[in-house]
Amino acid sequence: MLRLLEVRLPLDHDEHALRVAIARALRVPPSELRSYTIARRGYDARQPDRIMLVYTLDVTTGDDARLLARHRKDPHIVACPDTRYRPPVQASRPPRPRPVVVGLGPAGLFAGLLLAQMGLCPIILERGKPVRARTADTFALWRRKVLNPESNVQFGEGGAGTFSDGKLHSQISDPHHYGRKVLEEFVRAGAPPEILTISKPHIGTFRLVGVVERMRTTIEGLGGEVHFESRVVDIDRTGGVMRGLTLADGRTLEARHVILAIGHSARDTFAMLRDRGVFLEPKPFAIGLRIEHPQSLIDRCRFGRHAGHPLLGAADYKLAQRTSGGRPVYSFCMCPGGTVVAAASEPGRVVTNGMSQYSRNERNANSAIVVGVTPADFGNDDVLAGVAFQRHWEERAFALGGGTYEAPAQRLADFLAGRASHGPGDVIPSYQPGVRFGDLSEVLPDYAADALREALPVFAHKIAGFALSDAILTGVETRTSAPIRITRNDDHQSRNTRGLYPTGEGAGYAGGILSAAVDGIKAAEAVARSLSTRRQAGRQGSGNDPGDGR
Template sequence: MLRLTEIKLPLDHPPEALRAAILQRLGVRDDALLAVRIFKRAYDARKKHALLLVYTVDVEVANEAALLKKFRNDAHVRPSPDMDYRFVGHAPDSLDERPLVVGFGPCGIFAALVLAQMGFKPIVLERGKAVRERTQDTWGLWRKKVVNPESNVQFGEGGAGTFSDGKLYSQIKDPRHLGRKVLTEFVKAGAPEEILYVSKPHIGTFRLVSMVEAMRHEIEQLGGEIRFEQRVTDVLIEDGRVAGVVLASGETLKSRHVVLALGHSARDTFEMLHARGVHLEAKPFSIGFRIEHPQSLIDRARLGPNAGNPLLGAADYKLVHHAKNGRTVYSFCMCPGGTVVAATSEPGRVVTNGMSQYSRNERNANAGIVVGITPADFPGDDPLAGIRLQRELEARAFVLGGGDYQAPGQLVGDFLAGKPSTELGSVEPSYKPGVHLTDLATALPPFAIEAIREALPAFDKQIQGFAMKDAVLTGVETRTSSPVRITRGDDFQSLNVKGLYPAGEGAGYAGGILSAGVDGIKVAEAVARDVLGLEAAQSGGRAGPGCDY
C-alpha cells in the first residue's frame, strides 16, 4: 500500500471528495484505486474562516511500483509502514514460574495483556478495587467527602487514567508503532474506531470503565489472574535479584520477574523500595492550579465561525510561557467540556485533576496551569523529597479549602490583583465536593505564584478571554507526574535489582494513557526475553517456541 499525506479539503466537503483528491494527487483513473483507509484526520485552524481538514491515507493501487517511481521525490507519497504487532516469543510449556505485575493502570494492563497473549499467565496485584466498586468509592469523596486511601481516583483498576479525559495521543518516539497496538486493543475492547484515525483521540471515563473490564476478562481467559485489594508491602531480594513480593495480608508470592507498574501516587511503595535499597532518584514535575472557562469561549477563540461544528467537537488548547524569573508555565491535561475533580488519595489533603466524558459536552473547559520544578526546589536532597513537597502543598490546600475537602479557589481577576475572592462571577466551578473562595497566594511557593501571574495575561494574547476576571482557579495541581524515577537500564530492569522492571508513569517512564500502555508492552517484551533466555540456559540452549531472536 501507499501512504499519502497532507491531503487538504474544506471542513464541509462531501464524502466523495476525498477519493477524488486521492485520484488527482496520484493522477490515476478511478478503477486503479482499489482501497482507501484513513490513517489520520486532523484540522488546520490557522485560518479560522477557511478551516481545512488534513488527511493521511493508506491506499491500495494498481501498478504501485510505477507510482512509487513516479513520486520518488515526493515526500508526501511513500510506501505504507508495516504497523502490525509481532510478539517477541511465547512461553514454553515447561515454564512453571509466573511473572508478577504490580498495578493495574494503563501500563499494568498492557504489560499483563501482552504477557498473557504470549502465554506467560501473569499474576496482577492491584491494591485498589475493581473498576465499578472503585467508582463508587471515588464518588464517596466527591459526594460525601469520604476518602478511601486504597480505592480512589489514583488507586484501583484502570489507574488514574480512568478518571481523566481519556486522551490517547502522545509525543513519544514510536518507531515500532506500539501505540497502534494500544489503540487496536482499545478498539477491540469497545472503544470507537475513530480513535484509530482522529488526530487527538480520546475516550472519556464512562467508556473506559467497560473497556478496562473487557481487557481484564481477556487476560483472565488467557490464563492470567487479577487480584484486587492486594497491596504489596515488601519486595524480596536475594543476591541482587528479585525473588518475590510480600502482601499486606502477609502472603508471599515468589517470582524472579516483577513488573512495577505503579501509579505516580504510590508513595508508600516508593518509601518501601527506597528502604530496600532499590535505586531511586528524584525527578522534576510541575505544580499549579486548575483553571476553568466557559467552553464556548475556548471554541470561539480557537475555531472562530466553525465553533460548535460536530466534526470538530469541543476545542482544546496548548499554551507555554517562559516567565522572567526563569520558570516555565504551561497548560497541562486540558479537558474540553469537562470537569475538575477531587483526586487525593490521602486523608487531610486536597488535589485537583481534570476529567471529561467522551461527549465532552459539559459547560466548562479546564486545564492545569502549572509551573515546572526540579529537585533543587525540593525540601531535601534524597529521592523522596518531591513527595514531601507534594504532601506539604496538598495539606496546605486542605486547610485553605476549609478543612472539609473543598478546593481553595479564586477568580482570575482577583488572583492577578492580589486580593481574596468573596463571590463567584459568571463561571460556576465544577469541582466536587465544592470550592471555598479564598486567596491562593500562599497555596504555592512564591516563584510559582509570580510565574503564573505573569503567564495568564500572556496566554490571553493567544486565546482572547483567557485571563477573564470571572475565570476560576482551584488548587492544587501537584500530581502532574511522578516525583521519583525508579531507574532502569536498557534491559528495562532496575539498575541494581535484576528481575525488577520499573514501568509506566509511576516509575518515571510515561506521561499519559498511551505512553504508559506503550511502556507496558516494552516491559512485557523485556520480561519475555529474560524468561526465555533463562529457559534457554536451563534447556541446553533452546530459547522456546516462537522466539524471534
C-alpha cells in the first residue's frame, strides 16, 4: 500500500475528483487504482475565498512496489506505515505487588489501559469521583457557586481534559504511532469514528463522559482495579526506591512500580513529593485571560464566503507574538463554539478554562490569551514558588469577582485603554457561574498586562475583527501547564526514585489530552519492561520471580 501526502482539492470537489487526483499524482490511469482510503483530511484556509481540502490517502494499485520505486524521490509518495500497536510484554499472570497508577486523567487512563491489556492488572487510585458524580459536583460550582475541592474540573475520572474541547491533536513527535493507538481506543469506547481521519479531531465534554466510563469498564474487565476518592498523601521511598503509598483514609499499599499521573493542579501532592525528597524543579508556564468573540465573526474572518460549510465546522485560530520586551504571548486551548467555565480546585480562588461540546454550536468562540512566565518571575527560589505565584493571582481574581466564584471580566476596548468596564456590550460573557465587571489589570502582573496590550492589536492584523471593542476578557487563566517538572531519566523513572514513573501534564512532560495519553502509554511500557526484566533476573538467579514478592 502507498501513502500519498498533501493531495489538494477544492472544498466542494466531487468524489470522482479524488480518484483522478490520485491517478495524476501516481502517473497511472484511474483503472489501475484498486482502492483508496482517507487517512487524514484537513484544510488550508489561508486564502478564505479559495479554501482547499488537504488529504493524506492510503492507496492500493496493481503494482505498489513498482510505483514506489518510480516515485522514490517524491516526498509525497511513500510506503504506507504500519500503525498497528504491538505491546512489548504480554504477562501470563499479574506481578506481586501489582503496578499502581495514581490519577485517572488521560495519562493515567491510558497507562492503566495498556497495563491491563498487557496482563499486568494495575491498581488505579483517583482522588476524585467517577465521572458522572464528578460532573454533578462541577455543575454545582457553575450553577450554585459551591466548590468541592476533591471533585471539580481538575480532579476526578477523566482529568482536566474532560471539561475542555476534547482536542485530540498534538505536535509531538510520534514515530511509533502511539497517537493512532489513542484514537483507536477512543473510537472503540464510543468516540466518533471521524476522529481517525480529520486533521483536528475533538470529542467534546459530554461525549467524553461516556467514553471515559467505557474505558474504565474495559480496564476492570481485564483485571484492573479502580479506586475513587483515594488520595495519596504520602510515599515510602526508602533508599531512593519506591516501597509503598499511604492514602488519606489511612490505608497503605505496597507499591514498587508507581505511575504518577496526578495532573497539573495536584498542588498538595507536589508539596508532599518535595517534602519526601523526590527531585522536582520549577518550570515555565503562562498566565493570562480568556477572550470571547462571536463565533460567527471568527467563522467569517477565517473562512470568508465558506463560513458555515459542513466540512469546515466552527473555525478555530492559533496566534502567537513576541513582544518588544521579549515576552511570548499566544492563544491557548481555543474552543470554537464553546463557553468559558470555572476551573477552580481550591477554595477562595478563581480560575478560568474553556470548554466545547462536540457540536461546537454555542454563540461565542473563546481562547486563552496568555503570557509566558519563567521561574525568574516567581519571586523566590523555592521549587514550588510557581504554585504560590498561581495562587496569588487566583486569589486576586476571586476578590475582584466579589468573593463568590464569579470571575472578573472586562470589555476589550476598556482593557486596552486601561479603564474599568461596567457591563458588557454586544458580546455576552458565557462564564459560569457569572462575571463581575472591573479592571483585569488587577489580576495580572504589570508586565503580563502590558504584554497583552501590546499583542492583542497585533493579533487583529492576523484575524480581522479580533480587536472587537465588545470582545469579552475574563480572568484569570493560570493552569496552562504544571509549574513544576518531576524530572525523570530516559527509562521514564524519577531522577532519584527508582520505581516512580512521573507521567503526563502533572509531571511536566505533556500538554493536552493526546500528548498526555501518549505519555501514559510510554510509562506503561516502561513499567512492563522493568517487570519483565525483574522476572527474567529472578528466574536466572534464585529461581523465584521477584515480581511475585516471595
